[in-house]
Amino acid sequence: MTVVGTVLTHSKDDFTFITKCPFKVGEFVCYLMNQNHILARVRHTEPLNDYPVEFLFDAVIDASDLAAFYGLDNNDYQYYRVSAAVVGYFDRAFNEFINPRVKPLSGTKIELADAQILSDVNRVSEGEVGSAHIGTIMSTNSGAVLSVREMVSQHLSIIAATGAGKSYTVGVIVEELMSKNNMASVLIFDPHGEYSVLSDIQNNPAFCDGDYRPKVKIVKSDQIKIRVGDLRVADFISIMDDGSMTEKMKRLFKKAYDKLKKDDKQKTRNFTKNELQETIESLRDGKNESTIDGILWRYGRVTDEKMFDDYQSIPLRSYFQPGQLTIIDVSNIGDWKQQLIADILLRHLFDARKGTDNEYYSEHQHPDRYIPYPTFIILEEAHRFAPQAGEAKSKNTLKTILSEGRKFGIGIAMVTQRPSKLDADSLSQCMTQITMRIINPSDQKQIEQSIESVSRDLIEELPSLARGQAIISGVAINTPVTVNIRGRRTAHIRGQSKDAPGIWREYKLGQDSNTIITAPSHKLDVGV
Template sequence: MSDQSNLNEFLSELKTYSEGGQPGSGDDDTPVQLDPIGNVMEIAGSSSAVVLEASRLLELGEDPDPAIRLSGQVGSQVKMAVGKNWLIANVRTMRAGEGGTVIANVDFLGEGNREADGRLSGFKRGVTRFPIPGAQVFPVTTRDLRSVFAADSRPHIEIGTVYPTDDIRGALYIDPMLGKHFAVLGSTGTGKSTSVALILHRISQASPEGHIVMIDPHGEYSAAFKNHGEIFNVDNLQLPYWLMNFEEHCEVLLTSEDSERQRDEDILAKCLLEARSRNKMAEEFGKVTVDSPIPYLLTDLNQIIVNEMGKLDRAGDATPYKRIKNKLDELRADPRFTFMFSGMMVSDTMNKFIAKMFRLPANGRPISIVDVSGVPSEVTSTVVSVLARMVFDYALWSRTETLRPLLLVCEEAHRYVPKEDGSQRGQAVRRILERIAKEGRKYGVSLGLITQRPSDLAEGVLSQCGTILSMRLNNERDQDMVRAAMPEGARGFLDAIPALRNREVIVCGEGVNIPIRVTFDTLEAEKRPASSDPSFAEMWRDVGDEDGIITRVVRRWRGHGK
């Protein structure tokens, strides 16, 4: 059959369809005629150009259906008839054409069945047959979008309302989102923390026996989960120092740089191995390495260092030993490090620590909030490294057991997996989070990264996140980073990122059927994090009890200050 015959057949189908009518804005079964708003101008794979009539777009602006009212605008959807299917496309850009027309670039989202009465049903992502130039373009209705965005039977959580509708719920599919990691991005003040709390609350409600560990660097989330999870901070964390591997020991105990550091590492490795080997547990497991989580006494490590110094022929050779010993003495004497370096006696608390930290069992409180805001800055990255590595190693060594998938959520992720800068600090946490991003899903470990500066993240980490939730980003470098990480079909949505309102998000990737723009639900006050900005005008009117406030603050400052 010739191209002309195909075109004639296609135009005939459109004529028949137009005469039969098309459903309008309501949810009733009465077909309502909706005239086309333009025609396809150019087809180029997933992206195409259409010519829209400006007068028709103005007419649509008066329709009571919000989907029809915004159809044809940037970030909204239009549809085209192709055979027995409807093709849904997202409008990415618009520019003025000739003779009262508007030329729009659109990205195809997917297709569904075109029922006899014009309804859209059975929507699926992807396109099997493209329209031809000249095909008519129609506005979408709320009923169309309900078919497009309706959640299927897979386990999912609802997080808000899909733009531009008033009642269609935005859903995230739990298994695809967690199975291939996710990232929540957004500038300060966009409602990012509250939105993250909402997502974690909904996941916890869907899976009350789940296992979630969240690293909270600012102490924001304790308020949000005090009744729904376990809160850990420097007062009750009780993180045993001997759980650190050799790399983490080096970050805490070594102060030297460059050529001196290698010698210090060799000395520490020898002394640490001997200290671990003194535990009777070492005999049970045979081969013990400097990385083995075998308890050892700090007094033993200190004595071994002193003994090694005594074997030296020249006093000058003792300098690296003294450096390590002085740092060890400093940590043991500093009350800020009591949560990690405390007690003369050491017991094997590894089982207990894993059980409480990973919520095994959860008992209806599936999330651990680890507030590291009170952790001394010198060891914050090391503490996060130990926790992240414990998550990964537990999953790695439990492969022969009944699988207990773990979700690790890392707030302010750019702190821990920053771009390479040549610094020795924080390399352990960077390496383990990069490893979880690349390999975690093999072992049932999911990673959730939350950041306001995606451009400062290490190369490739964001691209490992299968689902990206982007709120408003004001920095152009951050916007470019997100564009590079998101799939091509989401470009029309990405252009809206700088213009998003607070609590609005663009979601694309594995966790959704197609890219969506969602307004987050309002979270109950008792479930919100303590992250709201203070009102200077209001707070500065509040006076009284200044002396008492200062006294209490200074007492806490002196007792727990960094």
């Protein structure tokens, strides 16, 4: 390995070394102690010596020329003071870094961490089953490889400001999940309709191996049906209530719903829209005519909505299969419908996985609820479904899965550009974090409070990360690391900013080439 510096001193939290290399925050160095190479992460870099201030007054004369004129050695001004935090040595028996609890002595030689040492940053090796190669460690050619087992079982967060490469990174993660090394069961809940380009996966030879060929299923919002019998009282009221539904109306509606549900326990099917309407009608007693009429008028919002069906529901087995990516495109419907669909999908999936694992459901008796394998859901615009302030229909179900889903093999990826608007408890449940450029101070504060594994110096680096760079931390990797996200194998996801000048010019020039331009017959209106 290459010696790059010498230890000067140390403090409680880190040590300082002198070097000619302008290290960036997050880069790795190492030193030898008791025959172990100790990995350390750079926290801060600053020049060791400054030129005398008088050398800087003249903007024309170079300070180095003045130093030479006065007999000073310019090499003295080429050194940096670098502080670094000890990560530790990798113990293969424990499969983790062990901090030696002793800082290096003054005079200890600092070396550049080579590929062999940097490979210990990864929990798994590139190309093995359960691996996800998503890029290279900053300033190196060493791969950054995540453990898919840990990532999907203990949830993932992907956080980035608009334009930092968030959706692109989601695409890289999906590519890895659908590769022959994983053959995952993945569903993307897509509020903007930007992930349909990932359908390229099923026709791309890079993802095929022998008999394995990944499948991509795209579901549009008009194809989604929710069985009316699967709705809860709160769901109905949230649909029916425009702010004018009285407490008496709500009580009577709940009475009708409970009565029908009680009767339904004796049946082998759920109730229909007409049956619920008839049950509401049956509550008329001569004293509540106007109230019943008000309920029925509002209930029309349910009966008129094509999404609600008497018999069809979300086909879990069709959406979740190993080696299949399902994209739920809900881009052309409103927030409340998106939240309702997400809530019922998550609720049914949790019930199915829990029931399958506990052997309540069998393939022959419950084919629509029997899911004998883990699943992974990527939730774009996660702050819409679990907001920090206010409520969303999906919030409680999502929080339940984030806290209990690990036991039943349900993984969630929370993707957002505004972490400060995302429920803090939900974010803290994501034990692997991919954090890209974040500029907003309130968003940075939320990240610092919710993600324990990221140090303050790395948080301070978030605004300066380039597009496509990310700080990865958590259980899927052995220590936090700054990564350059690799190139995509599929087409770029739609959603990037439009090239307005280019489009204007292309349209105008194309228009003019087919138009004979004549002088105006009147004076042009040049405005005020």
